[in-house]
Amino acid sequence: MELRDPTPEDTDRIRQMVDSSMTTSYRLSPQQIDAVTQEEFGDDALRRTFDDEDAVAVVAENSIDDADPTVAGIVLGSVDGDVGEVRWLFVDPEHRGLEIGTELFEAAMDAFRERGVERIQATALEKNTEGEQFFEHLDLERTEERTVELGDESFVEYVYTEPSAATDKTDSAKTDDGDIDFPDTELEDGVRTATTEDGQNVYVDTDSDGASGTQAPFFVTYLDEEWGERYGYYCANCGSLDVQMDDMERLECGECGNSHAPDSEEYDDSYL
Template sequence: MNIRTAEPADRPAIRDVARRSLQASYSLGPQAITSAIEEWYDEDRLDEIMADEDHTVLVADRDGQVVAFSESVVPGDDTGTLLWLHVDPAHRGEGIASELFEETRDHLTDLGAAHLDGRVLADNVEGNAFYTDRGFDQVGTDEVEIDGRTYVENIYAEAEQWGREPIEADDGRTVYIDHDNSERGSIAPFNVVFVDEEGQDRYGYFCSNCNTLANSMDSMGRIECDSCGNVRKPLRWDAAYL
């Protein structure tokens, strides 16, 4: 098994593995799967991801055939995020997911990530068990839109993390900065801010560049910090951010 950085020639195989994996692991209809593949893994989007210095796509190559891949990102702080790990259903049960996971972790560490978190759709039973079996804790949820429908995405983090810090908002109420849940910004990362300490209801974002709450939205629908101009860049590469 050869695990390596993806190349442009791998694009058709990456799309095929993603399609087969989504069909086997998720309760998504054919149209939703087609839409997801078109949004996340068409040739132009894969070119953008491969050229983006914060993103990493690794493939598991067996005898010249791509049988699995991972997509991850280091958004600018010291936490790496594993966005997807797909294994062709025909090659599951061979330890490929574990090997690819460890290689991805090592790669993110080399890029400066001191911590790792991962994301998986809530209805993927095997995917959620994959993280809990490795000692990860579910620290929150997010939402991802596929073909116009919103799906819940669970967020997992390694057990030793920083947790949530209370802070007073402008309206006087206490909200909570999640130091284990960040998204990249144009200048520095944004931490997700929740209304409650349990992390069930999202309040907005905290700009780590100037240490202020950031909830203003620009004309393109992106969160922008009023104090320093830091703009939140999405972890997901989908049509909502074009």
């Protein structure tokens, strides 16, 4: 494997590799992947990045079974003042398991430090099923959630920061009442209840860790205070009980769009 600066001749291969990586590792439709790829990795966009003195761009070139070397991964970042941020990191699925992702990330860190960056962070779309634990593997902590516009569509993006700089870490699974507002609920004698559309009280199990969401956690609800008969889920972002679970155990709030993907979807260590 060789790490090097990208060239304009790499753009077609980079786009092909990004499309393949997103198809494998992102919960996005083919139309969404195409829109993101064209907007962020089109010829003009890549050339602007390559020519930007504040940008960091490194590709990994690799060969398999004596084939000709090809671009197998890319990391793109930017420097803004004393902050260096990794914006995108992709590894071709056929070249995973060789620590290419880790090597690319470390190459970006070296480039940031050469420019005197004091704080380093990385971003990943919430729809990136490997992003969370990949950055945790690199000892980064999720500290922020924000919304980005890509291809005329809004996406939730997570921000990860080095522990020494993570003073405002977001922990979406905390259950302390001081950290979560629990909208549209009532608290009596330490028991929190919510009310269904037909006026029935359900009990919110705030003693559990909850299921992390893109905007706030979800909590299991019960029809009785003894947690005997389960009702469904409560969305701590908007207070809605209109939470649906699909066959893959993904949760989504019908009111605000807050969503949760189970841990089994979040990480494949071959990504490293």
